[in-house]
Amino acid sequence: QVQLEESGGGLVQAGGSLRLSCAASGRTFPMYAMGWFRQAPGKAREFVAAIDWGGDRKNYTDSVKGRFTISRDNAKDTVYLQMNSLKPEDTALYYCAEGRILDPSPALDLYHYWGQGTQVTVSS
DSSP: OOEEEEEOOEEEETTOOEEEEEEEESOSOOOSOEEEEEEOTTSOOEEEEEEOTTSOOEEEOGGGTTTEEEEEETTTTEEEEEEOSOOGGGOEEEEEEEESOSSOOOOGGGEEEEOOOEEEEEEO
């Protein structure tokens, strides 16, 4: 059973930065795509970024392009989300997820394992 644990969330002022981490355990081979998603109060969960196993292919939602960077360290079984130039609208609970897929897809229903989330709050 794959387990994912996010960390690194917090309260930051607009324009600031945070780095989220997602540590995976319980699987044999880290050979699938992983993604970051977020959910703001009263809104549906939405795609933020995804990365393939090798780290060569990445996918971002338009609103974070140029500000967020997804990366992974397979030796540590960890995926990261570097978030710069944060805006109040980035405030949400951020989840990492793993899917039995190779492509860095934005489709939520392709991701089977989810963490508990880490809160990011950006003040104006």
